[in-house]
Amino acid sequence: MSSLTKISVSPHIHSGRSTAGIMRDVLISLVPAAVAGTVIFGWTALLPIAVCIIACVGFEALFNLIVKKEQTVSDLSAAVTGLLLALNLPANIPLWQCVVGSLFAIVVVKCLFGGIGGNLVNPAITARVFMLVAFGEMAVSAFPVDAVAGATPLSAAKLPSLLDLFLGNYGGAIGETCTLALLLGFIYLLVRRVITWHIPTVFIGTVFLFTFFYVGFDAVEALSLTMAGGVFLGAIFMATDYVTSPSTAWGKVIFALGAGLLTCLIRYFGVYPEGVSFAILFMNILTPYINQWTRHKVFAGGVKA
Amino acid sequence: MSDKKASLATLTNGILKENPTLVLILGTCPTLATTQTVIGAVGMGIAALLVLLCSNVFISLLRRVIPESMRIPSYIVIIAGFVTVVKMLVQAYVPSLYESLGVYLDLITVNCIILGRAEMFASKNPVVSAALDGIGMGIGFTLALGAMATIREVFGAASFAGIAIPFLQNYKIAFLTKAPGGLLVYGLLIALVYAVTHGRAPLKKSFSCEGCVHAANCHVKSCETKGEVQ
Numbered sequence: 001m002s003s004l005t006k007i008s009v010s011p012h013i014h015s016g017r018s019t020a021g022i023m024r025d026v027l028i029s030l031v032p033a034a035v036a037g038t039v040i041f042g043w044t045a046l047l048p049i050a051v052c053i054i055a056c057v058g059f060e061a062l063f064n065l066i067v068k069k070e071q072t073v074s075d076l077s078a079a080v081t082g083l084l085l086a087l088n089l090p091a092n093i094p095l096w097q098c099v100v101g102s103l104f105a106i107v108v109v110k111c112l113f114g115g116i117g118g119n120l121v122n123p124a125i126t127a128r129v130f131m132l133v134a135f136g137e138m139a140v141s142a143f144p145v146d147a148v149a150g151a152t153p154l155s156a157a158k159l160p161s162l163l164d165l166f167l168g169n170y171g172g173a174i175g176e177t178c179t180l181a182l183l184l185g186f187i188y189l190l191v192r193r194v195i196t197w198h199i200p201t202v203f204i205g206t207v208f209l210f211t212f213f214y215v216g217f218d219a220v221e222a223l224s225l226t227m228a229g230g231v232f233l234g235a236i237f238m239a240t241d242y243v244t245s246p247s248t249a250w251g252k253v254i255f256a257l258g259a260g261l262l263t264c265l266i267r268y269f270g271v272y273p274e275g276v277s278f279a280i281l282f283m284n285i286l287t288p289y290i291n292q293w294t295r296h297k298v299f300a301g302g303v304k305a
Numbered sequence: 306m307s308d309k310k311a312s313l314a315t316l317t318n319g320i321l322k323e324n325p326t327l328v329l330i331l332g333t334c335p336t337l338a339t340t341q342t343v344i345g346a347v348g349m350g351i352a353a354l355l356v357l358l359c360s361n362v363f364i365s366l367l368r369r370v371i372p373e374s375m376r377i378p379s380y381i382v383i384i385a386g387f388v389t390v391v392k393m394l395v396q397a398y399v400p401s402l403y404e405s406l407g408v409y410l411d412l413i414t415v416n417c418i419i420l421g422r423a424e425m426f427a428s429k430n431p432v433v434s435a436a437l438d439g440i441g442m443g444i445g446f447t448l449a450l451g452a453m454a455t456i457r458e459v460f461g462a463a464s465f466a467g468i469a470i471p472f473l474q475n476y477k478i479a480f481l482t483k484a485p486g487g488l489l490v491y492g493l494l495i496a497l498v499y500a501v502t503h504g505r506a507p508l509k510k511s512f513s514c515e516g517c518v519h520a521a522n523c524h525v526k527s528c529e530t531k532g533e534v535q
Contacts, residue, residue, distance in 0.1 A: 112493075130480070133480050133483075133485065134479065134480030134481075
């Protein structure tokens with residue numbers, strides 16, 4: 001991190017970027033994953049995607065209308081939340097559950113805490129966890145890959161081949177299976193400088209290393225387990241949310257390290273199948289503290305209170 | 306005239322403005338534990354109302370007799386006595402409710418609402434006001450529990466007071482009947498009441514440090530400046 005990116009005193013130059021612009025980039029970067037999901041799971045995968053986006057945008061507009069707040073739909077953040085949530089769901093999910101999940105993500109997690117920028121935790125991740133817990137009995141079959149990875153991580157025979165895992169040719173949530181598409185999105189976000197490399201790289205690296213040691217130094221199996229499930233989707237798109245991840249470089253590293261470790265701990269030793277969501281949710285809550293620990297020193301100031 | 310107004314205010318305070326569950330945030334344990342079903346919640350509310358009414362009256366009557374240093378044990382003995390009476394009545398006449406409430410019926414003894422009202426109100430006010438306060442707070446508690454239980458049972462178990470709601474059968478959100486769902490609904494209701502009352506919960510007024518159980522460990526500035534109790 002060069003010193004140029006640190007926050008300094010005025011005068012400032014406006015970079016010309018806007019929230020809507022950044023959100024548009026995130027939406028574009030998610031298109032490959034959505035397309036891959038549609039190819040793999042058939043056109044029915046488009047239904048949850050459409051329902052989630054429409055519901056998220058609709059609920060945000062409705063909420064702002066009811067509480068007479070400034071309309072914030074045009075910043076596209078609700079659409080991003082909807083798309084991310086849908087990509088985290090299985091293609092055959094009942095559509096009413098999508099609507100309830102969107103309601104939870106937008107109204108409970110985001111709007112009630114003050115709208116964009118005010119939310120403590122990532123709306124899409126929290127809604128996914130909520131749906132997993134809320135519709136637990138119905139969704140047992142909905143998260144098959146992480147369920148396999150979680151319950152019997154050593155039965156590698158059940159895992160698809162590396163190529164299938166890379167191309168996404170196996171069961172799971174709509175957007176999480178095709179690693180290739182997710183990496184394309186990652187590269188786009190890096191090129192457009194929407195996110196930095198810290199969180200995704202450290203997150204995925206931590207999961208890989210932990211798994212590598214856990215499975216007994218078998219690199220192929222470790223790589224398979226890292227690519228299966230929601231690690232890539234979570235690390236690239238959910239953990240990098242500006243609002244709920246640390247803003248300093250070291251903070252991001254700590255955040256990603258913690259999320260990666262928690263993901264593995266929950267996967268290999270926990271009872272819930274979905275480690276990634278819980279891990280990110282937990283680190284979201286720690287973000288303000290991480291920010292505080294890793295805050296830049298103020299030049300010629302900062303008298304201790 | 307103003308007397309009448311004041312006593313009416315005492316009665317209605319507990320329902321919304323100083324609702325024990327949703328504004329004063331007292332008695333959260335029975336609130337979360339017994340609101341899975343409407344019947345259990347309302348039963349709990351009524352049982353607590355009876356105990357609250359009796360203990361408020363009794364403590365108000367004895368307020369000049371009970372020595373300051375022995376007040377908490379005295380309150381607990383009085384409350385426990387009434388809880389035993391109510392418990393036996395419930396066991397005798399509504400055994401199914403007795404079964405479903407289980408240990409929470411006994412735990413009314415240490416319910417913060419009842420102890421809190423004894424401390425904050427009954428020990429400082431005449432009998433009639435104390436009785437009205439007990440009824441108001443009891444109704445407020447019952448309504449809050451009933452509202453919470455309605456949301457949790459209708460959307461979580463697709464039934465109301467044990468009667469199945471046919472068209473919701475396929476749309477159960479089982480999460481709401483579990484503990485985290487309870488906390489979620491509880492938080493949302495608190496937010497709703499805060500929005501309706503514009504956050505004008507009379508916190509300072511009713512929580513003067515004098516008589517506050519937590520005064521010794523309290524970090525709130527206003528409390529410290531007013532001095533400790535014991």
